[in-house]
Amino acid sequence: MSMGGTPMQQVYARRRSQHWIDRLYRLLQPPLPLLENRREPRDFPLGRWNLYIGGAGCALSGYVNLDLFALPGVDVVGDAEQLPFRSGTFERVECDAVLEHVRCPEQVMREITRVLTREGYAHIVTPFCHPFHEYPRDYRRFTLDGLKQLAGDGLEVVAEGWRTGPTATVLIFILEYVKIWLPWRAWRVIVHMALGWLLFPFRYLDLIFFRARSVGRIGNHCYLWLRKR
Numbered sequence: 001m002s003m004g005g006t007p008m009q010q011v012y013a014r015r016r017s018q019h020w021i022d023r024l025y026r027l028l029q030p031p032l033p034l035l036e037n038r039r040e041p042r043d044f045p046l047g048r049w050n051l052y053i054g055g056a057g058c059a060l061s062g063y064v065n066l067d068l069f070a071l072p073g074v075d076v077v078g079d080a081e082q083l084p085f086r087s088g089t090f091e092r093v094e095c096d097a098v099l100e101h102v103r104c105p106e107q108v109m110r111e112i113t114r115v116l117t118r119e120g121y122a123h124i125v126t127p128f129c130h131p132f133h134e135y136p137r138d139y140r141r142f143t144l145d146g147l148k149q150l151a152g153d154g155l156e157v158v159a160e161g162w163r164t165g166p167t168a169t170v171l172i173f174i175l176e177y178v179k180i181w182l183p184w185r186a187w188r189v190i191v192h193m194a195l196g197w198l199l200f201p202f203r204y205l206d207l208i209f210f211r212a213r214s215v216g217r218i219g220n221h222c223y224l225w226l227r228k229r
């Protein structure tokens, strides 16, 4: 089914489309080839005002949802490099899978630090070994050391680790590798479905790797929890 608008609008429109072919596509989707690490803390306190950066298409209660695009779920259209809020406004800032898409992650971290209240929390999640994906651009990848360096002196690290592990990386890359051989979208969709169903049970191997020190060598996404000093 053809959809108008920018590529970003098309991605989000397809996710919500009620056209039978899109509904069938969603029904046949295999489970994700990744397992999230249950040890990643999620329960740092929400405050009166909390900011979610890059939540287009998500209904997020308790957050002000800021994104570059006026898509469903977005409360404020803006750029994370120049947050349109006063300093010290938010008790918590979520920045999940966004820093790889911004031109200047150092500037975004400065802005997150600025808008946080003293002792407010920031939760940063970024890919390390992950395929190219444009939202609307894709500039870089991060290690935990790189993220900590970005955080600078204004933020102290209170928790760190891997959200998704080495098996997620391998399975996602196998799926992507096979698809780059296929010239037509219809083929890619069919192979993605078939291979996705075949491969997803291997994701449970990451339950072993999450406990290993070597998880970060080819981990998929890493996280930091930071507190403003």
Ligand SMILES: C[S@@+](CC[C@H](N)C(=O)[O-])C[C@H]1O[C@@H](n2cnc3c(N)ncnc32)[C@H](O)[C@@H]1O
Binding pocket: 053, 054, 055, 056, 066, 067, 068, 069, 078, 079, 080, 081, 096, 097, 098, 101, 102, 103, 135, 136
């Ligand atoms: C990969 S999506 C992450 C979505 C969500 N956090 C998740 O994990 O499902 C990245 C989002 O960040 C937004 N984004 C990219 N650059 C941005 C910027 N400079 N300022 C604000 N949002 C941005 C994109 O529009 C997109 O909605």
